[in-house]
Amino acid sequence: MFPSVLFYLLLCLLLFGGGRGDGQDERQILLDLKTSLGLDNIKGFESWTPDNSPCNFTGIVCNSANSVAEINLRNRGFSGELPLSSLCQLPSLSELSLGYNHLFGEFTADIRNCTGLRRLDLAFNKLTGVVPDLSPLNKLEVLNISDNGFSGPFPWSSLGNLTELAVLSLGDNGFEESPFPEVVMNLTKLTWLYLSETNIKGEIPPWIGNLTELRDLELADNFLSGEIPPEIVKLNKLWQLELYNNSLTGTFPPGFGNLSDLAFFDASMNNxxxxxxxxxxxxKLISLQLFFNNLSGEVPPEFGDFRYLVNLSLYSNRLSGKLPAKLGSWAEFNFIDVSTNFLTGEIPPDMCRRGTMTRLLVLENNFSGGIPASYANCSSLSRFRVSNNSLSGVVPAGIWSLPKVNIIDLAANQFEGPIDAGIGKAKSLNQLFIGYNRFSGELPQEISGASSLVQFDAAYNQFSGQIPASIGGMKQLQSLNLPYNSISGEIPESIGSCSSLTTIDLASNNLAGPIPASIGGLPNLNSLDLSNNHLSGQIPASLSSVRFSALNLSNNQLTGAVPAGLAINAYITSFADNPGLCSDDTRYLRRCSSKLGGSSDKLRTILTCLLAVFALLLAAVGLFLFIKKRRSDRNRRMAKDPSWDLKSFRILSFDEQEIINSIKQENLIGKGGSGNVYRVELVSGKVVAVKHIWNDPAAAAAAAAAMNGNWEKSASTAAMLAGTRRSASVRSREFVAEVTTLSSIRHINVVKLYCSITSEDASLLVYEHLPNGSLWERLHAETGGKVGGLGWEARYEIAVGAARGLEYLHHGWDRPILHRDVKSSNILLDECFKPRIADFGLAKVLYPAGGGDSSAHVIPGTHGYIAPEYAYTWKVNEKSDVYSFGVVLMELVTGKRPIEPEFGDNKDIVYWVSQRMNSGESVVELLDKRIPDWAREEALKVLKVAVLCTARLPAMRPSMRTVVQMLEEAGAKGQRLKDDMVEIGGYKFEGNEGCEKVKLSP
Known part of the structure; x- marks a missing residue:
């Protein structure tokens, strides 16, 4: 009996394993894992039951002794805290693969008990904390903890004991900044080294060439500088090399072509x-990404023979010459982007030979010839952008009807011919840009079939005929721009069915007939331009219900009374050159009727006599007042000019006198280079800001003395200072510039201008009032413990908002608007701490009508923000604004002023940041100490954007559109404060509504 029992026990041991725990123990450990991770509710874990052997559990592999050796639960979709303590009790565990799930918690020291591990994969989870000493895991061959939330210093020295490592993947974590880890030099068995986004600084060391087994080397998104070391050419087994988004300089080292197995190479966003x-x-290249560098010369003709190449991005360089004719014709080519270079010749014809191409982007070059007919059959294309080249000829008919294309951009070329009727089959087409060409013929009725179209811009072409009535079927159309064509006939009533329209521009055509009343029923319309046509009849009353930000019906043949809702000062230029229009509600149009009635000679005589008597009385009163004024004290030199002229750009709830009466010392809140600023609280309770600009410098000096109480000295002060102030003509130009720019801008991140009030001596600009002052004040002013500092959340949102405002100025207009004085004191903050770009006194619209240079031949701006090109040329463009904005970003991240004594004589913040980044010091030390630990990774990304913006060469700086994209990406993974609370400048605000719920007063 006893031997039988003993035999049974031995059999159980064989079946369920031994070691430190038996099968029962291992099963319980795994069942506990199932419970803690909630695997009961996840499909695929039905086999994890108490009556089943652990060796039969899904994702579990046992060794020959039936002990658990491998746990592979990658990408199963579970979440929970990582139970390392119990898992490390499995005596035979050699592989732990839990990557691509939602594990959280800290990566504790318990992992050191897993001494038998050969493979540890915890990548793409949400693990946090500091990585412990890993030296006990000396059998590890694979260590992959990438893409988590680890922070603090990484234990680089412990890797010295992990000499069996073949895969080391630590990227996409928030480790403390460190030099390139020397210990990696001893890991000669490495085949995969992934250190992207691990805050490594300094140069790529020459010894990297000794890791000759490497097939994958990824060092992207770090702070690497210097040149690519020549020794890298020894890595002739490399299959992938990623160096993007660093500060690498120099050329590709000689012998780089020895990397003959290289399939994926990305060195974009460097220098x-x-x-x-x-x-x-x-x-053998499959993907080549080198955009945003300073590369020049021709694209090698050998690229045309690359039989595996499917992705090619070379945009924003200085490349010239022709593209190889056979480029992309061998493999299943996917996309090409060579935009913003100096390339010439024809577009390679066979990149869609295999029918797999999705994107063709060659805009902003000097390509010539026509669009190859082969692309008319490229049904896989989603983006087709060839704008701003010298292309010509008729667009192949099939291009218009590509079934998957969502952007067709042909603008600014020399194309001719019609829009093909096949456009009705382009069901995915979202944006159609064909302006500034020579297209002709009628707009096809079939265009309504492009039912997904949101933007249609065909300005400056030669289209004729009528606007098709079928346009009413385009329910998603938001922007219709057809100015400067030869379109005739009437505007179809069906346009009122395009319920998404926000912008209609049909100016400078040959349109006739009435304005359709249906336009007034468009719920989202805010801009309407029908000027310079032959429209007749009355203005529909329905337009009164539209809140236009821009309205232009000038130079037509309209008649009758302007609807009361439109006869306001905001639209004073909207009805010019329509002799038949009238209004009883505004003095800018002739009156429609006379209240006195009749036209008899007797009435005229009576009126003439009354007016003459009234004129004599006025003359007598005027003489009396003049004599009295001559005898009055000199303090009346500041008397108000009776000839103030108000020009309104929005609907107003005040008049000019209320503003003028408030220009006094107690309302003064700031002084700038172009005038004083006053806070004016109106009778209605609304608060506005008023900039007061004196046209006469002597009057300005006198006013300054008078407002300080020194009436006796005001005249002499004016005389003394008149020669030192800027001339009246300069101030006048500034005033005109600011009014011209701001009155036409409608953007949430650009300050609102309500009206201008002018006289012979002075000019007033009335803006919205921003109660939280300027970004400069919030960052640098002494706050005495009160509200003033900005949390990182606020700083990041200010950076993105201000960038969007500048992007709108540079890219949202037919001609870019150059601000020319971007600085933190010109970024104002509203009650929610959202930014507004302000002070356009130096703004200039680039590319003026009639040609001319695209540069501003002046030296404006503020010391510390001025781009370096001012030192060697007066020709500047929007990249100068980008530089200044980069300085603002540095202020936001570092908390420093643009000029500080610690930077040294004649040195600025750009120099200081550059020196610190290249000196081997910790880049984290550059950050403002007030930025919390959780936000430092995000702040460092913003600092990288700032460094790109302040590149010495303008061509190396990104556009503001790219800056916005990079800033948005920088914040995409940023950790947000818990329980959705945001602290801004001493206030706490709850939820996504910003400042609507104040939780805590300062």
Missing amino acids: LEGDLSELRFLN
């Missing part, structure tokens, strides 16, 4: 220069 000749032997 690389030279040509591409060293890449001509890399004929």
Whole structure:
């Protein structure tokens, strides 16, 4: 009996394993894991039951002794806290793969008990805390903890004991900044080294060439500088090399072509220069990404023979010459983007030969010839952008009807011919840009079939005929821009069915007939331009219900009374050159009727006599007042000019006298280079800001003395200072610039201008009042413990908002608007701490009508923000604004002023940041100490954007559109404060509504 029992026990041990725990123990450990991770509710874990052997559990592999050896639960979709303590009790565990799930908690020291591990994969989870000493895990061959939330210093020295490592993947974590880890030099078995976004600084060391087994080397998104070391050419087994988004300089080292197995190479967003000749032997390339560098020369003709190449991005460089004719014709080519270079010749014809191409982007070059007919059959295309080239000819008919295309951008070329009727089959078409060409013929009725179209811009072409009535079927159309064509006939009533329209521009055509009343029923319309046509009849009363930000019906043949809702000062220029229009509600149009009635000679005589008597009385009163004024004290030199002229740009609830009466010392809140600023609380309770600009410098000096109480000295002060102030003509130009710019801008991140009030001596600009002052004040002013500092959340939102405002100025107009004085004191903050770009006294619209240079031949701006090109040329463009904005970003991240004594004589913040980043010091030390630990990774990304913006060469700086994109990406993974609370400047605000719920007063 006893031997039988013993035999049974031995059999159980064989079946369920031994070691430190038996099968029962291992099963319980795994069942506990199932409970803690909620695997009961996840499909695929039905086998994890108490009556089943652990070796039969899904994702579990046992060794020959039936002990658990491998746990592979990658990408199963579970969440919970990582139970390392119990898992490390599995005596035979050699693989733990839990990557691509939602594990959280800290990566504790318990992992050191897993001494038998050969593979540890915890990538793409939400683990946090500091990585412990890993030296006990000396059998590890694979260590992958990438894409988590780890922070603090990484224990680099412990890797010295992990000499069996073949895969080391630590990227996409928030480790403390460190030099390139020397310990990696000893890991000679490495085949995969992933250190992207691990805050490594300094140069890529020459010893990298000793890791000759490497097939994958990824060092992107760090703070690497210097040149690519020549020793890298020894890594002839490399299959992937990623160096993007660093500060690498120099050229590709000689012999780079020896990396003959390289399939994926990305060195974009660096400062690389030279040509591409060293890449001509890399004929196994599948993807080549080199955008945003300073590369020049031609694209090697050998690229046309690359049989595996499917992705090519070379945009925003200085490349020239032709693209190889056979480019992309061998493999299943996916996309090409060579935009913003100096390329010439024809577009390669066969990149869609295999029918797989999705994006063709060659805009902003000098390509010529026509669009190859082969692309008319490229049904896989989603984006087709060839604008701003010298292309010509008729667009192949099939281009218009591509079934998957969502953007067709042909603008600013020399295309001709009609829009093909096949456009009705372009069901995915979202944006159609064909302006500034020579297209002709009628707009096809079939265009309504492009039912997804949101933007249609065909300005400056030669279209004729009528606007098709079928346009009413385009329910998603938001912007219709057809100015400067030869379109005739009537505007179809059906346009009122385009319920999404926000902008209609049909100016400068040959349109006739009435304005359709249906336009007034468009619920989202805010801009309407029908000027310079032959429209007749009355203005529909329905337009009164539309809140227009821009309305222009000038130079037509309209008649009758302007509807009362439109006869306001905000639209004083909207009805010019329509002799038949009238209004009894505004003095800017002739009156429609006379209240006295009749036209008899007797009445005229009576009226003439009354007016004459009234004129004599006025003359007598005027003489009396003049004599009295001459005898009055000199303090009346500041008397108000009776000839103030108010020009309104929005609907107003005040008049000019209420503003003028408030220009006094007690309301003064600021002084700028172009005038004083006053806070004016109106009778209605609304608060506005008023900038007071004196046209006469002597009057300005006198006013300053008078407002300080020194009436006797005001005249002499004016005389003394008149020669030192800027001339009246300069101030006048500033005033005109600011009014011209701001009156036409409607953007949430640009300050609102309500009206201008002018006289011979002075000018007033009335803006919205921003109660939280300027960004400069919030960052740098002494606050005495009160509200003034800004939390990182607020700083980031200010950076993105201000960037969007500048992006609108640079890219949202037919001609870019150059601000020319971007600085933190010109970024104002509303009650929710949202930013507004302000002070357009130096703004200039680039590319003026009639030609001319695109540069501003002046030296404006503020010391510390001025781009370096001012030192060697007066020709500047929007990249100068980008530089100044980069300085603002540095202020936001570092908390420093643009000029500080600690930077040294004649040195600024750009120099200081550059020196610190290149000196080997910790970049984290550059950050403002008030930025919390959780936000530092995000702040460092913003600092990287600032460094790109302040590149010395304008061509190296990104556009504001790219800056917005990079800032948005920088914040995409940023950790937000818990329980959705945001602290801004001493206030706490709850939820996504910003400042609507104040939780805590300062």
